[in-house]
Amino acid sequence: MTPEIRLTQAPAHLRHGSNIGQPLTRRDGVLKVKGEARYAADNHPPGMLHAVMAVSSIARGRVTFLDVQAAKSHPGVVEVMTPTHKPPLADDPDSKTNPFMFRLDLLQNDGVRYANQPIAVVIAETLEAATEGAALLSPQYELLPARVGLDAGESFVPPAVGIGNPSEMRRGDVEAGLAAASTRIDATYETPAQYHNAMEPHAIVAAWEGDTLSIDTPSQGLVMAQGRIAGLFGISPEKIHIRSPFLGGGFGSKGLMSGPQVLGIMAARLVGRPVKLVLRREHMYGPVGHRSPSRQRLRIGVDGDGLLTAIDHHAKIASSTFDDFFEPAADASHTLYASPAIASSHEVVRIDTGTPLFMRAPGEATGSIALESAIDEAASACGMDPLAFRIKNYAEVEPISGKPFSSKALRECYAQGAERFGWSKRPLAPRQLRDEAGLLVGWGIGTATFPALMFQAEARAVVRGDGSGLMETGAHDMGQGAWTALAQIAADGLGLDIEQVEFRAGTSDLPDAGIAGGSAHTATAGMALHDAGAAVIAKLANLATGDERSPLFGAGNAGVVARNGRLFRRDDESRSDSYADILGRAGLTEIEARGKAAADPAAQSVYAMHAHGAVFAEVKVDPDLGQVRVTRLVGAFAAGRVINPRMVRSQIYGGMIWGVSFALHEHAMMDRRSGRTLNPNLADYHVPVNADVPSLEALMIEEHDPHVNALGIKGVGEIGVTGSAGAIANAIWHATGIRVRRFPVRIDDLVTPASR
Known part of the structure; x- marks a missing residue:
């Protein structure tokens, strides 16, 4: 069960009126300080075994031998999962049916596509036995030369970058703008591969009961994870229960189910007992995503008045040999500076690496350090203060779109x-x-x-007979304080002080809160909570304004306002009715409603x-x-x-x-x-x-x-x-x-x- 999370009480002067905008302390802070917050790897169900991955020490080739017998002979080792000995999957882990689906290494065959790729999993009674068993596998390889770095092979123009962004965009005549400039910058910037390195490594505790699956694992997207697992194992998503009340950081790496997490589920199915698999720090350098290296060329033109005439931003990035995520680094130049001509373009080289994926500010972080350096170089070449140069070229509308x-x-x-x-x-x-x-x-x-x-999300709101409230959504807190901020929105949506609202989140059986990524979680889940609150208040208002015994009877046209557990007439706030009284007269112990949120395509x-x-x-x-x-x-x-x-x-x-x-x-x-x-x-x-x-x-x-x-x-x-x-x-x-x-x-x- 999700641990109870108690709100640290706000100072008295903040406990009235709107909860939004108040600097409340973290709801989960006391639990974390006291060591009572239970992360995925803290769970130990009865009969649990430990799993440890054996990973490739080469980047390209195939495994020709694993000493499975030596590993299985080690005291405490229960089973060894290999490409030839593993549970069947209902779906090909190399298939892709949507833009947010990426290929997983699940012991499909003996091929090696990058260093640190999982090549076997040892399952044992203790972590020590599993670790020693993995070392005893002593893999042998057929080695092929590794392709490393941005110059490792022929590059190509990708069909898209990021998630569906055009790989090339252009507005105006860049070459003409550069030719007309009195000052020109042509500079190339390089950034390295970077890895997420969240404090909490990827981990999973998985237990099967027939075709029902119970999981503890850190996730930035519970429902997406549920759907991915359901497809791989051929079961209904409703039969998969994921608990993720606390995450020790994610930065994008836990937005999608990774191969090691799925291997933990496979291991549990193979042995018929609960299994825990926790990545070692070095195992996180490969199968769970990273930020691609880049080489970015920026050409900038400036006229004699210090105004930009053109920006041309070209990025060369790397991806894996087997999947298609391409960092949209050059897109950083689309939005900041007013230039009559802007072009962005990308090229990609495939190398022997795990697939780069979303990492905090994907594209923008990589692209902005190059763009901001180039803008500074342009300001210096013009003899202008770099702040004055930026203000001179301030964009009143989005430059790339207008x-x-x-x-x-x-x-x-x-x-x-x-x-x-x-x-x-x-x-x-x-x-x-x-x-x-x-x-x-x-x-x-x-x-x-x-x-x-902003993404899509849902929430459930309840007003109880005692006047208190409940809000539910499967939200994710990676340490950013989401449960605190979302609880503030929930309380405001119900017109209650935050101490009067129970807030539930962090499990897959709650309404879908969307994905905690793209800096969109508060807006996404928050709007679902807001709309759910509005919907349940509307139901309360209908009860009150249609009840002759209520002080609000007949106030339907005037409308009501929810505040401090009461409904007030908009045109006469001396007339009000409490939530508890409204429900009591209606003979109800509670009333509920749901809310949905999504971005507005028209806007x-x-x-x-x-x-x-x-x-x-x-x-x-x-x-x-x-x-x-x-x-x-x-x-x-x-x-x-x-x-x-x-x-x-x-x-x-x-x-x-x-x-x-x-x-x-x-x-x-x-x-x-x-x-x-x-x-x-x-x-x-x-x-x-x-x-x-x-x-x-x-x-x-x-x-x-x-x-x-x-x-x-x-x-x-x-x-x-x-x-x-x-x-x-x-x-x-x-x-x-x-x-x-x-x-x-x-x-x-x-x-x-x-x-x-």
């Missing part, structure tokens, strides 16, 4: 962020600032943007919908050693209506820290001979630790958007990444005068003149 923005407070982001940071004191030329220790100091800016997305056809922001960065660089420290980040963001300022600020901080990571730390190093990742662990794959995190400040700029949805919500989960990495790169140039175009920035980039 649509008006549903709302856009980017000017206010620039103004308030610059004032808070002290940008007016920035010298134009680089290498002009030093601190008291003699370190070079640089200031940089990056513009942030991310689309305001989307008219408006471009985005969140915006501006990030200002300060770095210090040792002039002799080339060591870089980010010492200050100030971000100002406009993202529609803020449900919970505390949760939003936390998300923005996380995005800004990810920007630090992108600019200075993250880099999956590949062995070009074997195709293996050389640093598949958190010791060698560097992400920021507390000592790397600078002073952070996030300003939320007030923004009202009547078009994105009825609540005016945009997402904040990913926008903080998109401006921060570019701001840091530009600050490094301002400190050193060296323009680095390869990320992450390395010491050797700053102690040699090669990148000038």
Whole structure:
């Protein structure tokens, strides 16, 4: 069962009126601090066995031998699952029937398509026995040369990028715009492969009872996972119960069922007992997605007045040899800067790697660090302040489409962020600032943007006979505070204080809350909750206004307002009726209604919908050693209506820290001979630790958007990444005068003149 989650009570002055907009503390915070939050791998059903994957040590070829007998002879080993000994599947794991379905490695055959591909699963009474049994398999291979890197083979133009985006888009005559420019930039930027590295690895505890399946697993999309499993095993989705009350991070990697999770289900079916399979950290470098490396060329033209004449953004990215996800990096240039001519294009090279998939701000994070660096280079070439250059080329409508923005407070982001940071004191030329220790100091800016997305969702609302409420939706909380923000929306939808509402989420038997991705979860699930609340209040109003015993009798035309557990006449608020009294007179113990949410196609056809922001960065660089420290980040963001300022600020901080990571730390190093990742662990794959995190400040700029949805919500989960990495790169140039175009920035980039 889903653990009970209690709300930390808000201060008294916040417990009346609207719950939305209040900085409430996390509903799950106390459980997590006390160690009582139960994650997937914390479950131990009776009779449970442990499963461990054996993975390939080569990137291309086939397995010619597995010493299954040695593994099975090890004390405690119960079974070994291999391509020739596994339960049958009802569907081919290599089939694709929709854009969100990706090919899985489920021991189809002896072929190896990438390093760390699962090649067998050992099931044992203990984790130690399963681990030792996997080592005893001692695989042998027929080896083929690994194809590694963006120059590994012939490239091609993909039919689409992302999920159905055109691989090439064009508006205006780019070549004519470049030819007419008085200043031109032509620069190439490279970003490496990156891996999600959520604190909680992918895990599953699976138990079969006949053809009914019970699962504990982290999921960003419960109903999608349910459907995928149902197809693979040929059972009804209703026979699959998934529990996912807590996720220790996902960043996109847990949006879709991965191969290792399905292998855990297969193992449980093979042995007829519950099975737990938890990925080791190094096993997450391959079968569960990552961010593709990129090489991006930007050509920018500027006229004598500092106005853009053309932007041409071309991205070369990598994908696997067997699937079709292509990072839409060049699409980052579609929305930010006013240019009469814009072109974006992509090419792809297939390499021997696990399939790159969605990773926080897919496309935008990769593309924006290149775009923001190039815009900075253009400003410098024109002798203009980089903030002034951005304002000069401010887009009043979406450049690629010509649509008006549903709302856009980017000017206010620039103004308030610059004032808070002290940008007016920035010298134009680089290498002009030093601190008291003699370190070079640089200031940089990056513009942030991310689309305001919304998916489909459902929710159920109940008003009980005692006047309390219940809201249900299968929402996902990856640590972003979703259960807190959604509970605030739910309470407002019912016209109750949040303490009076029970909020249920995190299991697949609840109404579908959609997928927690694309920074769309609060808008998606929130609108379903909002609509469910409105529907149940409407039912209450019908009962009251049609009941001669009610003070609201006959108020149907005037209408009512729900507040503090009562309905009030709109035209005479001295007349009201409590929920409990309305239901009591009707002889009902409760009343319920459902709500659905989806994006409005009509609004989307008219408006471009985005969140915006501006990030200002300060770095210090040792002039002799080339060591870089980010010492200050100030971000100002406009993202529609803020449900919970505390949760939003936390998300923005996380995005800004990810920007630090992108600019200075993250880099999956590949062995070009074997195709293996050389640093598949958190010791060698560097992400920021507390000592790397600078002073952070996030300003939320007030923004009202009547078009994105009825609540005016945009997402904040990913926008903080998109401006921060570019701001840091530009600050490094301002400190050193060296323009680095390869990320992450390395010491050797700053102690040699090669990148000038």
